[in-house]
Amino acid sequence: MDAYDRITRNATEVVTEEEVRTLAEDPEGKRVYVGYEPSGVLHIGHMLTANKLIDLQEAGFEVVVLLADVHAYLNDKGTFAEIRETAERMRDQFLAYGLDAESTEFVYGSEFQLDEEYVLDTHELEVSTTLNRAQRAMAEIQGGDTAKVSHLVYPLMQALDIVYLDLDLAVGGLDQRKVHMLHREQVPGMDGESDHTYEARPCIHTPILADLDTGVGKMSSSSGTTISMEDSAEDIEEKINGAFCPPTRDPEPDDEGNERENPVLEIFEYSVFPRFETVVVERPDEYGGDLEYDDYESLAADLESGELHPADAKGALASHLNELIAPGREVLRELDG
Ligand code: IYR
Incomplete structure (x- = not known):
């Protein structure tokens, strides 16, 4: 590059x-x-x-x-x-x-x-x-x-x-x-x-990330769900599991006509891929085994084609975010004794 x-x-x-x-x-x-x-x-x-x-x-x-x-x-x-x-x-x-x-x-x-x-x-x-x-x-x-x-x-x-x-x-x-x-x-x-x-x-x-739970409007640290350095691995998993993630980059507007984004894909694109050479999605062998992505585009394309299930994408997102957050979480723990 x-x-x-x-x-x-x-x-x-x-x-x-x-x-x-x-x-x-x-x-x-x-x-x-x-x-x-x-x-x-x-x-x-x-x-x-x-x-x-x-x-x-x-x-x-x-x-x-x-x-x-x-x-x-x-x-x-x-x-x-x-x-x-x-x-x-x-x-x-x-x-x-x-x-x-x-x-x-x-x-x-x-x-x-x-x-x-x-x-x-x-x-x-x-x-x-x-x-x-x-x-x-x-x-x-x-x-x-x-x-x-x-x-x-x-x-x-x-x-x-x-x-x-x-x-x-x-x-x-x-x-x-x-x-x-x-x-x-x-x-x-x-x-x-x-x-x-x-x-x-x-x-x-x-970019500003979309609201994690609905994909409508902006993610905010003062209202709605956000991911922070304080979150435990379990907190991150729970928040990402609850996130809005239809199998598309371009979700339909909601019932009230509000535009929606796919926050799970956005976080992959802006927070995960810039920091990891490859993103591994772990899957049991009976579901096709692990998937590996070198770039955001190929992950998004697999989500859209159905090759990558939203639940597996969320699991991988949570574990990669956890890896990025873990050192800061440790610092906060030390500061707070
Ligand atoms: N407006 C920022 C804070 C901020 C940013 C810059 I760049 C400054 O020179 C001063 C303040 C915020 O919304 O957090």
């Missing part, structure tokens, strides 16, 4: 392809980041963007993980002290998941977001951005129904982080795209207080 294909595999959106192609010509030492509002336990959504960071590390990028403590505070996720504590736990889980310790830099937002230059730059963006624009950028990130003033400052700060961390590329789930677009439109016009470069950077957006 060439550098561009590795950098962009499984991405839903690349902004712009041309800019990322230029980066791919010489990725060595280039800087890329994902920012996370700290939460005590990683869930499968964090792991999906982490897979992309691992791809980028393998392509030669330096990875910055922003532990966005100030952003979590602005999004009403707890007291500042509570948020700092969960951020520390997050770092250890990312390393256990497979980010390379040598080429990963963990930065707390509060290390630079309270500096005078940064605060003045935020105010500059407050002056140049309409309320409506900031609110739209936040629509998919905001916790709670009521927009607070903090929710309008949040995307402006995120747009600035890309400047202050001297990044060459920003990565995020598709829910971050409007903030990144705000960055691309607003930052290049800034006067700016700092010595950093106020140029727009390219962005890559990763």
Whole structure:
């Protein structure tokens, strides 16, 4: 796989392809980041963007993980002290998941977001951005129904982080795209207080998994079922067994006309295949014996043809997820004594 294909595999959106192609010509030492509002336990959504960071590390990028403590505070996720504590736990889980310790830099937002230059730059963006624009950028990130003033400052700060961390590329789930677009439109016009470069950077957006139980709408860590670093092997098995998995990549809409996805296949595609050379589906000999897949396409095709039964696919998914999660689970166990 060439550098561009590795950098962009499984991405839903690349902004712009041309800019990322230029980066791919010489990725060595280039800087890329994902920012996370700290939460005590990683869930499968964090792991999906982490897979992309691992791809980028393998392509030669330096990875910055922003532990966005100030952003979590602005999004009403707890007291500042509570948020700092969960951020520390997050770092250890990312390393256990497979980010390379040598080429990963963990930065707390509060290390630079309270500096005078940064605060003045935020105010500059407050002056140049309409309320409506900031609110739209936040629509998919905001916790709670009521927009607070903090929710309008949040995307402006995120747009600035890309400047202050001297990044060459920003990565995020598709829910971050409007903030990144705000960055691309607003930052290049800034006067700016700092010595950093106020140029727009390219962005890559990763898919958002569908709801595990129904395939309708997005998987959410706050409602519905999610898979997390805390889950035991049995928890994972139980959750995946209960997942929606018709024998197709393209399920029919439900009775109310809502579009549906196949979350089991999505997790194979975005979480499992990027991390395993081959995926083995264990089956007793009387059911045809083990199956082996080198890529997502052949597994999905077998599910569609009936060669691979959804129950066997789920069993393999649970065991591979368990393998990815086990080291982080161990870290959490040690942290909690
Ligand atoms: N908006 C992210 C958190 C976040 C991401 C980046 I990239 C930042 O520069 C700051 C915050 C979330 O929804 O978790």
